[in-house]
Amino acid sequence: MRIRIAAGMMAGLALLAGCAAAPAASPTTPTTASATSTPTPTPTVDPIADLSLAQRVGQLFMVGTGTDAPNPQTLADIADRHVGGIFLHSGTASSVAQTAAVVARFTALVSPAATGDVPLWVATDQEGGDVQVLHGPGFARMPSALTQGTRAPETLRADAASWAAELAAAGVNVNLAPVADIVTSAATARQNPPIGALDRQYGYDQQTVAAHAGGFADGMRHGGVMPTFKHFPGLGRARTNTDFVLTTDTTVTAGSPDVQVYRALLAAGPALVMAATAIYQKIDPSAPAAFSPKIITGLLRGTLGFDGVVITDDLSAAAAVAGWTPAQRALLAIGAGCDIVLVSSEVSVLPEMYDAVLSAAQSDPGFAAKVDAAARRVVTAKQAGPGAD
Incomplete structure (x- = not known):
């Protein structure tokens, strides 16, 4: 996504059948047969059963708005296309209370007709350092991920829980962070425009990134905010920025640490995963x-084995996807297995995308x-929510 600007839900109940033992028979007491009860399976309720097709399609989009005032089109x-999520992108400095007032304009629209009463996901991009959308009274100034990576994971978890509490007070329930990309060395970091050049990395190896991105994500959950790991399958080795050019990674493979770091991260708790818009020559050279x-x-x-929510990086204005029409972008993303199309920068393309999917x-x-x-x-x-306790 522009610098300005998913965890599987495991459910099910194990029902244990009880069996009463029959009393022992005696010469003077007739044997009484004991009835064995058969448990009645708990009916599975489809969470989208009450949603129309139009409302189901709306849940697959997250649309941008400024932080200073609600975008009228969003x-x-x-109301009109049943969109299920909004993204707060860069705007003027606003306090927690001012941001909450903007968010409330959107959440007030949740209704049976608009969203089927499914609540909105309200997201932003609060990584720290150069990438911190929300700032102003009540929002702490967050250090870059590179600086966060120098702290003990337990300390970072506590810090992130505090930052998440600020987001929650502003009405935000999804953070499109942390970055799980692996930049391989400090010496070459500046050659990696989307991540290393902006100090968005937690470190330079799989173990460090897993520990610190995991700590940040866990803190977000405990503060009531769903984290998002990005940018799968990794932007830490890219030599160009997908915001500004079609980017091809020639290094990352399916077995690279860039991919394998997600095993530990996704096993730790609920999260979204953001799909990159780069092309990966050694995995699938045919498409972003x-x-x-x-x-x-x-x-x-x-x-x-991830069965949670996959959200795309911005498909509204990134140069990496300019070769496809807005309609094609949405259709290809949903067809590939993504769940939410992020339309963060240029919201005017949302109607074309939504109408094509419907x-x-x-x-x-x-x-x-x-x-x-x-x-x-x-x-x-x-x-299910983020699993906060």
Whole structure:
């Protein structure tokens, strides 16, 4: 996403059948047969059963707005196209209370007609350092991830819980952070424009990134905010920035630390995963990661076993996806196995994207099944929350 600016929900109940023992028979007492009760299975309620197809499609989009005032089109997108999430991008400095007032304008639109009463996800990009959208009275100035990485993971967890409490007070329940990208050395960090040049990395190896990104994410959860690991399968080795140019990674493989770091991170608790818009030559050279079934469905969901929510990086204005129409971007992302299309910078493309996905779902049963699966993952994650205690 522009610098200005998913965890599986495991559920199920094990029902234990009790069996009463029959009393022992005696010459004077007739034997009484004991009835064995058969447990009644708990019915499974489909979380999207009450949503219309149009509302299910709306859950698959997150649309941007400024922090100084609500974007009128984004307000309309919730009411008219049932959009299920908003993204607060860069704006003027605002206090926690001012930000909460802006957010309240959007959350007030949640209704049976608009969102099917499914609550909004309200997201922002609060990494620290150069990437901290919300700032002003009540928001602490967060250090860069590189500085955060010098702290003990337990200390970082406590810090992140405090930062999450600020976000929650402002009405934010999703943070599109932390960065899980691995920049391989301090000496070459400046050659990596999207991550290393901005000190967005926690360190230079898999273990350090796993410990500190994991600590940050856990702190977010305990503060009531869902974290997001990004940018799968890794931007730490890229030599260009996907915001400004079509980027091809020639190094990362399915077995690279950049990918394997997600095993530990995703096992630790609920989270979203953000799919990159770079092309990965050694995994799938045919398409950006967010458009690649091989990367999203095959690698992330299959090999790594992630069954939570996958959100794309910005598909509204990034140069990396300029070669596809807005409609094609949305269709390819959902078709690849992504659940939420992020439309953060140029919200004017949302109607074209939404209408294309709705039309495809109405005419193609196979695509409709993908829409249902994505909407089900999103609503399930919203219902479960970040797992704060």
